[in-house]
Amino acid sequence: DFGNDRSPRKRGRGGPGRGGDDRGRGRGRGRGVSLRVGTGKKGRQTEIRQRRGTLKRKDRSKEKALKEERALERRTVVLPGEPMSVGDLAEAIGETPVSVIKFLMTDLGVMAAVSQTLDVPTCEAVAEGFGKVVAGEDDELDEDEDEDEDLDDTAMELGIAMDEDDPESLQTRPPVVTIMGHVDHGKTSLLDAIRNTRVTAGEAGGITQHIAAYQADHEGSTITFIDTPGHAAFTDMRERGANTADMIILVVAADDGVKQQTADSIACARQAGVPLLVAVNKIDLEAADPNRVMADLAGYEVLTEDLGGDVLCSQISAKEGTNLDDLLTKVMLQAEVLDLKANPDRDAQGVVIEARVEKGLGTVATTLIQKGTIKVGDSFVAGEASGKVRALIGFDGKTRYKEVGPSTPISVVGITGVPEAGDLFVVADDEQTARELAASRARIARERKSSSYQSGLMQSVAGIFAGGQKERREICVVVKADVQGAAEALARSLTELKLENDEAEVGIKVLISEAGDVTKSDIAVASVTPGTTVIAFNIGANAAAMDDARALDVPIEYYSVVYDAIESVESRMQEVLSPTPEGEYVGSAIVQEVFNIGGTGNIAGSKCRDGIIKKGSNVRVMRGDKILQESKVRTLRNFKSEVDTITTGDECGIGLLEFEEFEVGDVIESFVLK
Secondary structure (H helix, E strand, C coil), X not given: CHHHHHHHHXXXXXXXXXXXXXXXXXXXXXHHXXXXXXXXXXXXXXXXXXXXXXXXXXCCHHHHHHHHHHHHHHHEEEECCCCEEHHHHXXXXXXXXXXXHHHHHHHCCCECCCCXXXXXXXXXXXXXXXCCEEEECXXXXXXXXXXXXXXXXXXXXXXXCCCCCCHHHCXXXXXXXXXXXXXXXXXXXXXXXHHCCCCXXXXXXXXXXXXXXXXXXXXXXXXXXXXXXXXXXXXXXXXXXHHCCCEEEEEEECCCCCCHHHHHHHHHHHHHCCCEEEEEECCCCCCCCHHHHHHXXXXXXXXXXXXXXXXXXXXXXXXXXXXXXXXXXXXXXXXXXXXXXXXXXXXXXXXXXXXXXXXCCEEEEEEEEEECEEECCCEEEECCEEXXXXXXXXXXXXXXXXXXXXXXXXXXXXXXXXXXXXXXXXXXXXXXXXXXXXXXXXXXXXXXXXXXXXXXXXXXXXXXXXXXXXXXXXXXXXXXXCEHHHHHHHHHHHHCCEEECCCEEEEEEEEXXXXXXXXXXXXXHHHHCCCCEEEEECCCECHHHHHXXXXXXXXXXXXXXXXXXXXXXXXXXXXXXXXXXXXXXXXEEEEEEEEEECCCEEEEEXXXXXXXXXXXXXXXXXXXXXXXXXXXXXXXEECCEECCEEECCCEEEEEECCECCCCCCCEEEEEECC
C-alpha cells in the first residue's frame, strides 16, 4: 500500500498525466529554457516593469526638438523690413485689424487707423505682442546698423501712426520761424519790433522765460514766429522750438558775438535739420562789429553769403527798426525755396508749445497746428491728456475762432490734465477714444518710470554693497510754475545740480513738477519729507495752501527769475553738504602733538590760536572741513598745572570726554550754545 500511495505522486509531478506533464514542461522552460514570460501575477508585473523601463530608456530629445521647431515655425512671421499699413500687418500676423488697432492703443499708446502706415520698430513690437517671432529681409544686416537706427520718430514714441497726404490735397501754408540765440541778445526785442508790441518790458528780469508763438504779416503774407528762452536752464524749450519750425532765425548781438547758447542754438538747428538765417542785432551800438560776428560763426561752420556761404544774413537793429523788412523778405524767400504745404481738409494734428492753468478756463494749451483744421467741439488727445475743444483763442489772448488751419498758433481750452510741452496734439474720432488712449499712455509712462526707478535702486544697492560709495544726501523740492514748459525746465536744471566733497554728495529730488498755483495737495506732499521746499515760479499760492504751509511748517519760496531760484537751491545744497556749526564761536586751539598718559588716555598737546578755551566748555574737533566729534573739555593743563582757562598763545594739554583719536593738525573749537 505504501508503494501504491507514492506512485500517483510521481506520475502527478512528471508522469504522462496532462496536468503533471504541462506543469513539468512549464517549470523546465522557466528555469532558463523558455523565453515566454509567465502569465501569472508575478509574470505580468515583470512584463510591466520591462515595458516601463523601455519607455524611460528611449531617447525622445529629437522628437521634442522637432516639435519645438515646428511650433516656432508656426509662430514665425516674415515682415518685409519696411513700413506697413495696419491692415497689411494684421494680415501678416494672422490677426484682425480691429485687434491690432486695439493693441496699438491699449498696449503701445498709439492711435492708428487701418489705412495708416506703421514704422518697422512698431510693426515688430505689435507682432511680438501677439506672441509672434519676427523674421524679416534685414535679419542678416550688421548689428551696427541696428544700433544706429534712430527710434525717436517711431509711432511708439510719437503716439500716432503717421500718414502721408495726397499731393493734390496740399496747399501753401505760412512758414513757421523760431527765433533763437543767447540770452539778452535781443530775440524778443526783434519780435516786438516786428509785431509793434512791447513784450520784453513785461518779462521778469528782462529775459524770456517761456516759449511763445505769434503771427505777423509782411507784404500780404503771414509768418508764424516762435520765441524761445536763451538761458541755459531752458535747453529743452529751445529744442522743442527748433523741432517745430521750418527755419530758424539765429539772433547774435553785434557787440557780444557768439556765446554758449548761440552755439547750442546752432546745434539744435542742425539736429532738427532746418535751415538757419542769421540776424546780427544791435548794429546801432558803438561797440558793434558785425564782421567779427560772422567770422565767429564761420568757426561753427555757419558761412553767411558775405563769406561765400549759403546762409542768409541781415544786419539789423531791433531797437531802431533797421533792416527788418530785409530780414522778413529773406524769410519769405527761404519759404519759397522750401515749398511749404499742408492739407487743411483733414483732422488736425499739431504740437503743444506750452500748457498752463488759468482761472476760469482750466488747462490751456498753446498749440501749433501743423496739418488739418481744428474746430470747436473736436475731441483730441495730447500726450497723456485728452479733452474736447471748448474754445480756440488767438495768440493775442482775446480773439476767439471757430476753426483754424495749418501753421496757426492757437490756445486750446477744454483739456483734462496738463500735457507736456512738445506733446503731439491729435484730433480723435470721439471723446471716449481720446480718453482711453490718454489713459493707456499714462499707464505706459508709469510703467516706464517704475522700471527706471527699480533699475536705479538696484544699481544704488549694488554700489552700497560694493563699498566705496559716498554718502548720498538729498534735498526735496516741489516745483510749481505758470506754464508746464517752465516747470520742466526748472525741474531739470535742479535735478542736474550736484555738490560733493570727499565723503558725501548732495543732489535734488523733485517730488512734483507741474503748472498751476500752489495747492493744499502740494503742501501735503511736501510735508511728508522733512525739509522739503515748495518753489513757486511766477505763480502764487491759494489761501488754503498758505494756511496748511504755516501749520505744517512747509516753506514756500516765490521767484520770478530762474537764476534766483537756482542760486537759492545751490546755497541750500552747500549748507547740507557742509552744515554751519551751531553755537557762538569762542576760541580755538590747534593740535601740535598727541601724548598718551597712562590711565588718562590720549591728551592733545595744543596751542591756543585765538579767543579762550575753558575747562568744561563745549568744543568740536575739526579735521579739515569735517566735524569729527562734539564733546566737552575734561582736563585742561598748562605746564603740568590744571587750569580753568587758556588764552591766545598759551600751550596746553586738552583732554576730552569720550574722544581720544586726535591727529596733529586737528582744530579744537570752543563754542557757547545760545
